[in-house]
Amino acid sequence: MQEMVKTKNNQGKNSGMEREFVYTFSSGNQHFVLKVPLKFPVQENVSHLLGRLMLLHNLPCFIENDLKESLSRLIEEKSIEDYDTEAEVALEAVKSGEVDLNQLANTWAKTYTEAVLEHTRPEDSSWDEDFADVYHDLIHSPASETLLNLEHNYFVSISELISERDVELKKLRERQGAEMDKVMQELGKTLSDHDVNMLAAQHFESQQVLENKWNNELKQTTGIQKQEYQEWVIKLHEDLKNPNITIGEEINVQPNQWRESIEGNGGLFEDQRQLEESFTIHLGAQLKTMHNLRLLRADMLDFCKHKRNHRSGVKLHRLQTALSLYSTSLCGLVLLVDNRISSYSGIKRDFATVSQECTDFHFPGIQEQLEVVQQVVLYARVQHSSKSKRLNDVGNKNGSCEDKSKNMEQNLSNILPGEFYITRHSNLSEIHVTFHLCVDDNVRSGNITARDPAIMGLRNILKVCCTHDITTISIPLLLVHDMSEEMTISWCLKRAELVFKCVKGFMMEMASWDGGISRTVQFLVPQSISEEMFFQLSNMLPQIFRVSSTLTLTSKH
Template identity: 40%
Template sequence: MEETEVFNYKYKNDPLVSVSFPITIPNFESLEELSRILLLKNNLPIYVSLDLTHQLHQFIDDFNLNYYDKRTTKLLQDFKNLPVIEDITKEWDKLIKEETVEYGDRRCASDEELFGTAYHKLVHSPALETMLQLECMYAISVRERVNEKDFQIKSLSEKQTEEMSKAVDKLEEGITELDINEMAARHFDDQSFLRVQLTSELETIKETQRREYREWLMQMLEESQANNSLSVTKTSPLLPCIPSQLFCSVQHNHNQHQASILEESFTIHLGSQLKQMHNIRILSADVMDLCAIQENEHLADTTPQLLQTALGLYSNDLCGLVLMTDNVIGSRLSKDFTEICQRTTEFHFPYVDDQLERISSTLQKYQADNASRIASSKNLQTGDVYITRHSNLAQVHVIFHMVCDDSLYGNDINSRHPVVLGLRNMLKSACSNDVTFLTIPLLLQYEMSEGMTVTWCTKRAELVFKCVKGFMIEMASWGGSDLKNLQFLLPKGISSDVFQSLTTMLPNIFKVSNPVILKSNP
């Protein structure tokens, strides 16, 4: 687009003092400096300096103006000859309406937003306790139903097995193979019928709970706003009077469970001059323990984690977790996870199945629009990430489902591996969506397997540490929210020796902050 014009200069027609220099137009440089350079390069006498600068100014001003005039005038002339008012107007109209508040469509807050605001307000009020108790009661009733469902299905299959074995025993006594087959078919039908029936019952209960809960919550907000204080908490009619044990210390029978968790925490800093602090924890645990709410004998006991999840749900500090899955959305690999999600009612977001379905349809739509990707794979590719949101898990709000393949078992993955790249994309999206607490599998595996020797573990951990460190340094310039807490998860049952060697590796890769030592006598 730029043009080059040659600047010719002569001082008072003196043939000895002359310059000719090509200048790009439009030009916004400092002309005083340019004239200095010209002066030096052409060995001009110093007394022409003022005149030269003046002429340069004139030259640039003229040509800049000329540059724009020429182009804009051409636009107008073309338009005069061929008026295409409609296209131009439409283009501007669309952009203005899409991008500005003033002319855009007035949009009111969605239901989700309204409920979110209400919930956030109430959860940070004295009503919190009642809310959690109610949620807990709902959870218990669902859980009972689930258990009952499991029991019914189990007893049915037991009954059927018994019947079947009896029938098989009598095979010789007048019962034909045909009868047996019929029976088997009937058993199967019964089974699936019962299953569907119970599941739909459960669904109905959840749906009712969800509706009731949301209504109750909005009502409570209204009332509290009317009373202008949130101290009066209205108990739900559903809620039987339970002794308030919520904030009692929960110490019993968790101990043997927690003893098996190996963990160590570090405070690290990144950056060579300005130091940014982050917390890092390495722990060995079952990844599902981070999701599942501990079931408890005591009715009103909820783990404090649930409290934390509730408080942070609509805040700008979300907790995320990376789950490894394969290239099918809602794959069997994450079955355990979906079961945990279904164990209690999801009051805030669509059910996990619905969320996964929506994700599939988004993907399909995208693939339909972009033919190039179809060729490579109908499904997801390794390194793709899909995201679900949850309110009924123990320590997380957001699940990043990372698509991976068998190459992860291998020994030779490097920083260009798709899963590592996916990790980077995921960190970026965490950073731009205010996920500030993140759990990452340090070995990119949640289960111990045969090939995971000590050297394999060390090598893999080093790769992940280093890559994540690089990504975190990069993140600092993205202008999103900082990752405050990073948790590296190791498979449950990893030997304490390996754990030890990995924790000693961390301070060599990340800079661990020095403790501040306060001395009374400086």
């Protein structure tokens, strides 16, 4: 038996396991053995590798097909073995806690998304615009009833999923509370502070795992709903254009057992808004424009939560919001937030919870929008910081400017008081656009002026409303969402007067911004404010805006 010389693999730089490929064949009375070292994973094309072997060793042509088959089979088998081994190691790492499962899932999802986007056809980039046109046609057609029924059925599914999540989280917290009580009873006897801290850490980790599990479940469900809904809308639009097809199948409204159990919800919103005053004003120097003003005692999130249609009992009451979704009459809301762009605390968490109760079929979810805002803010801060450094270096500024620049660098991911970011929504009850206005504790003091960042933020928000077809805007009159002890009657009157006067000035400016368009401005005061205080504010509003009144003339005969 004659052994042929081994072929050296030129891919020595690649890391991996080396295996020997052995192939035997006969030619006449002689037997030959071909031994080739291969490094796995094999990067080279099998056909190219086969050609090199045939040429290098002057192999006979009659073994070419069999050699290629044997080479391909070995590479496939050994590659699968290596992949299985790597998979087992990866699974063990996840099971042992060396790798964070949620971080791994997010990384995989990001890579998958990037790969899909890389190979997406160019014409898909106009999908949003095409879908917007199709939806606008359908919602203004007899199919609007069917459309809203489908949205409600999806809303029912998400509501029940959220209900299950809340029940499971509540049970976990109750069980953990009982465990902690037992440990605290043994503290100082058989257990130490270290044991208590360890148990608290375990409880926190368990809650995080459960919350992440449900967050992923909700994210997956809403993604499926959004895809199904958009495909169904496109198909329905195409069917309606075909005269030979009759749309006879109606979508029945499914009752929401979780919502049905809360009978008070239907009338709750009405009770919260029972204090309301409406006014009509005319503003402008020469050409006056009519505007509608409303003063309400209500919670800001009441405009976001879905209400029940009293006639049907369960159906979403959002037809008007849907009709104006793609129009020049959008509705906006000003939400007062802190300087962190997140949804983990306070009213930001409550707003995110409400916005996740129903799938948004037109815009990205609240978390995705906040991630984009965070990136934009960080980029803008870095650019501003770099520019400030260059100016300081050139001008050799004093220490105060440098301190200001350093302070800016320490908070690159945060926004400043008076700045705001915007999120878009199609799944809220009465709101299309939310302005998240950053305010600090200074708004709770009684000495702010018309130049305060919060007031200037309102001015900039109204300017955005003019340039982006937002004709209804809801503003927190007192620049707070909740009352506190220091907010006395005089404090409320002073603050309301300041905001009324400033908004009036801004609205007069709006005529030069948009040429004079009729708008609706809603001033909201917190739920805890007294009726007496509400009516004092109601009397102040027409005095400041000089509401037009009808003059009645009487004559005596």
